[in-house]
Amino acid sequence: xxxxxxxxxxxxxxxxxxxxxxxxxGANDVANAFATSISSGSLTLIQACVCAVFTEFLGAxxxxxxxSETIKSGIVPLDSxxxxxxxxxxxxxxxxxxxxxxxxxxxxxxxxxxxxxSIVGAIIGMGIAGYGADAVDWSWSGVGGIIxxxxxxxxxxxxxxxIIYMLxxxxxxxxxxxxxxxxxxxxxxxxxxxxIEAFYIIYKGAPGTNAKKLDIGIIMGIxxxxxxxxxxxxxxxxxxxxxxxxxDREDLRWYHVIIIPLLPKRPIIADAEDQNEEAKDExxxxxxxxxxxxxxxxxxxxxxxxxxxxxxxxxSGKEKQSLKEEHxxxxxxxxxxxxxxxxxxxxxxxLLHGVRQDVRNLNSAHLSxxxxxxxxxxxxxxxxxxxxQVITALVFSFAHGSNDVANAVGPLSAVFSIWESGxxxxxxxxxxxxxxxxxxxxxxxLSTMGYHVMRRMGNNITLFSPTRGFSTELGAAVTILTCSxxxxxxxxxxxxxxxxxxxxxxxxxxxxxxxxxxxxCMFAWxxxxxxxxxxxGCLYAIIIYSPSxxx
Numbered sequence: 001x002x003x004x005x006x007x008x009x010x011x012x013x014x015x016x017x018x019x020x021x022x023x024x025x026g027a028n029d030v031a032n033a034f035a036t037s038i039s040s041g042s043l044t045l046i047q048a049c050v051c052a053v054f055t056e057f058l059g060a061x062x063x064x065x066x067x068s069e070t071i072k073s074g075i076v077p078l079d080s081x082x083x084x085x086x087x088x089x090x091x092x093x094x095x096x097x098x099x100x101x102x103x104x105x106x107x108x109x110x111x112x113x114x115x116x117x118s119i120v121g122a123i124i125g126m127g128i129a130g131y132g133a134d135a136v137d138w139s140w141s142g143v144g145g146i147i148x149x150x151x152x153x154x155x156x157x158x159x160x161x162x163i164i165y166m167l168x169x170x171x172x173x174x175x176x177x178x179x180x181x182x183x184x185x186x187x188x189x190x191x192x193x194x195x196i197e198a199f200y201i202i203y204k205g206a207p208g209t210n211a212k213k214l215d216i217g218i219i220m221g222i223x224x225x226x227x228x229x230x231x232x233x234x235x236x237x238x239x240x241x242x243x244x245x246x247x248d249r250e251d252l253r254w255y256h257v258i259i260i261p262l263l264p265k266r267p268i269i270a271d272a273e274d275q276n277e278e279a280k281d282e283x284x285x286x287x288x289x290x291x292x293x294x295x296x297x298x299x300x301x302x303x304x305x306x307x308x309x310x311x312x313x314x315x316s317g318k319e320k321q322s323l324k325e326e327h328x329x330x331x332x333x334x335x336x337x338x339x340x341x342x343x344x345x346x347x348x349x350x351l352l353h354g355v356r357q358d359v360r361n362l363n364s365a366h367l368s369x370x371x372x373x374x375x376x377x378x379x380x381x382x383x384x385x386x387x388x389q390v391i392t393a394l395v396f397s398f399a400h401g402s403n404d405v406a407n408a409v410g411p412l413s414a415v416f417s418i419w420e421s422g423x424x425x426x427x428x429x430x431x432x433x434x435x436x437x438x439x440x441x442x443x444x445x446l447s448t449m450g451y452h453v454m455r456r457m458g459n460n461i462t463l464f465s466p467t468r469g470f471s472t473e474l475g476a477a478v479t480i481l482t483c484s485x486x487x488x489x490x491x492x493x494x495x496x497x498x499x500x501x502x503x504x505x506x507x508x509x510x511x512x513x514x515x516x517x518x519x520x521c522m523f524a525w526x527x528x529x530x531x532x533x534x535x536x537g538c539l540y541a542i543i544i545y546s547p548s549x550x551x
Contacts, residue, residue, distance in 0.1 A: 375508050
């Protein structure tokens with residue numbers, strides 16, 4: 001039998017691989033939580049990353065335990081490793097290697113793959129390589145239930161998101177006075193959103209509390225109380241802020257919400273915008289006067305050369321636009337790098353590189369027909385739902401952290417418990433520090449590489465606005481939180497994609513959805529499981545069946 005604290009090197013390597021896997025999960029699945037908010041303009045990329053740093057970490061820390069148990073012991077029966085606990089340590093190490101390799105590879109290329117598929121496929125590959133197909137639990141309590149959730153989650157999230165959007169569409173957007181009805185319904189959606197999050201947090205039970213032991217009636221009462229608080233907050237703070245911002249056109253900032261009852265009348269937005277335009281024009285004139293004659297001649301030569309390049313181009317209009325977008329992005333990156341003088345500034349440039357990207361795809365030529373097919377409603381009403389969309393993005397990110405952290409910390413917790421006790425046990429809870437470790441890795445991954453996948457989601461599938469983004473995120477969040485409570489590690493990619501497609505169909509029909517992108521997503525989902533399983537299985541087979549030189 002294995003003694004405690006044996007094979008420390010396996011535990012150490014697994015720690016590194018778990019961090020890499022969680023890093024890749026953050027880099028890939030961050031698009032599922034915030035791509036719609038960024039695409040609709042409710043948040044900038046850097047604002048989304050700052051918000052997600054907290055929500056992803058707290059979701060992993062508070063609600064990540066249940067799904068971690070499923071990943072750790074629900075796929076390959078632990079009885080197979082009862083006599084050789086160290087073999088399970090090696091197996092989970094190889095599973096993380098297979099999952100991390102594929103997720104990082106896909107994230108670097110902007111492929112929105114399912115990280116849940118990746119780790120499940122890797123564990124299956126490890127189990128088959130070591131003990132054959134019979135060692136894998138294919139029943140509903142194991143792989144069967146997980147696979148079923150992959151098909152059910154996009155369907156369920158799509159239905160929920162479609163219902164929410166249709167309610168907004170016909171109760172607000174298509175009404176004769178949509179601004180009035182927007183002010184009426186915003187507090188209601190504030191209540192629903194906060195009630196859903198509060199209910200799941202309490203019902204699941206945060207670690208170290210007795211929340212799980214509470215009666216369902218008490219939990220419902222507490223959740224309604226929290227939802228009621230935010231309902232009153234919306235009525236007395238958010239709605240007056242929206243009325244003054246949208247109807248009276250006052251120049252207000254988001255932080256004025258908390259002091260709106262005491263805030264005196266502000267200048268109207270038009271005056272502020274005019275001042276900004278005048279300041280920009282004045283600055284441009286000053287820059288032009290300060291430039292030397294040689295610089296002005298050089299600028300004119302650049303314009304002439306650029307015009308010659310455009311005239312000599314033989315590519316089609318869409319290809320020309322695509323090339324122009326790529327050149328603009330490259331020039332922007334080059335400009336940022338050249339402007340960063342000194343080691344300190346260049347270090348800041350490297351650290352902020354991941355949050356300085358344009359991921360909205362608003363000027364993309366190949367998406368123009370898809371965006372044109374989407375219906376456009378009153379911009380003031382859409383603006384009213386920006387606050388709600390930010391809240392649902394936070395809820396979705398919280399749900400993502402609670403569910404997808406299991407993909408990395410589940411195998412790590414199995415290795416840690418074996419290393420600490422010297423035996424296999426399915427009853428050991430996932431330590432808090434393991435959940436925190438995975439949450440930190442998620443945050444770093446999404447802040448540095450998340451923009452690659454964001455470009456493939458959001459407006460690249462259908463044109464987003466705050467109402468559509470709110471419906472998509474709330475529908476996906478409800479699905480993820482529900483399945484997380486049931487112990488099913490559903491894919492947030494599936495939930496977000498299903499909700500996005502459903503809202504796109506409700507908003508503009510078949511032509512308003514980028515079906516080629518959806519087909520590519522589905523293909524990537526199918527490829528993920530066998531690729532990750534093959535990497536993990538081959539690595540595990542090499543390790544356990546290699547010739548031994550120990551006499």
